[in-house]
Amino acid sequence: MVLVAHGSRDPRAAVTTEALARAVAAARPGLLVRSSYLDHGPPRPAAVLAELEAAGHAGVVLVPLLLTAAYHGRVDIPDAVETARAAGLRVPVRVTDVLGPTGQGPHPYLVAGLRRRLAEAVGTAAGGAAGEFDAVVLAAAGTRDAAARRTVVQVAEALGVALGVPARVGYASAAPPTAGAAVAELRAAGARRVAVASYFLAPGRLYDTAMDSARRAGAVALAAPLGDAPELAELVLARAGAR
Incomplete structure (x- = not known):
């Protein structure tokens, strides 16, 4: 392979x-x-x-x-x-x-990996206790390809359903909204604790850009890239x- x-x-x-x-x-x-x-x-x-x-x-x-x-x-x-x-x-x-996603929606392993990294981040932000959040932003690199962006939205929707909270997409480049703007939108709609899931496979400039934007907007937890998660x-x- x-x-x-x-x-x-x-x-x-x-x-x-x-x-x-x-x-x-x-x-x-x-x-x-x-x-x-x-x-x-x-x-x-x-x-x-x-x-x-x-x-x-x-x-x-x-x-x-x-x-x-x-x-x-x-x-x-x-x-x-x-x-x-x-x-x-x-x-x-x-x-x-x-x-x-390639036409069949997000694979369950993908959603499970996102949840793992988010749970790790929330636990760390809560000092090791069971942290809570009431909305989530799926931070992604961004692309000008509209069809590709629709698949990112599919993943965000699936993650929101799995977590039982509102979910939005935020990008680091190429398309609006930024991750920070997505966090701000959810907070303006009444969310008090917005966590950020990472639709990145590895760290890098775009990951850092997205997470910095979300942090400045008041996100309470920032997930690491999927990396070598068992689900991935x-x-x-x-x-x-x-x-």
């Missing part, structure tokens, strides 16, 4: 991706799991695919570590496979769906058909 992340100049992102690869491998003993990156650092997907073919593997499943099927999923991932083919790759490569590892395996 090859995981394909977008990549980031922030070194925390690659560390987090490697941790997820280890979590996936631990959840499925005997499965070889490699990480690769579309940008900002090696190894590139084509290089990893070539190494696996040279090592004698008869087939590869490529899992995009993406939360929406926007440009990176529609264009960059297929281009990465085509680059490998152009370089002589012959081994069969199956590309899975992205980790976010299970979601990767489910997308690959290994569960």
Whole structure:
């Protein structure tokens, strides 16, 4: 299995991706799991695919570590496979769906992972006690792709239903509202304790931007990225058909 992340100049992102690869491998003993990156650092997907073919593997499943099927999923991932083919790759490569909704709504593992990270953040904010909140913002990177944004809204709605509280989406870039504006909107509507869930796979500039915005607006808890949450590892395996 090859995981394909977008990549980031922030070194925390690659560390987090490697941790997820280890979590996936631990959840499925005997499965070889490699990480690769579309940008900002090696190894590139084509290089990893070539190494696996040279090592004698008869087939590869490529899992995009993406939360929406926007440009990176529609264009960059297929281009990465085509680059490998152009370089002589012959081994069969199956590309899975992205980790976010793809027409069937959010996968239960995705919602469960968001709830885990949110519960961790709320517990920390409450000094280790059982913290409470009465609304939630799903903070996401942002995209100009309207269809992709609709899938983020689907996730926020599913999370709100699971938690039994109002939910809104807030973005770090590319589209309104910001995470801070979403927090402010919920507070203006009567919410007293707004928590922020993280629709990010790894930390980086956009994650920091979203969380800083939410903090300034009065959010009571800020969730960490999904990272190597057990539910995310299970979601990767489910997308690959290994569960």
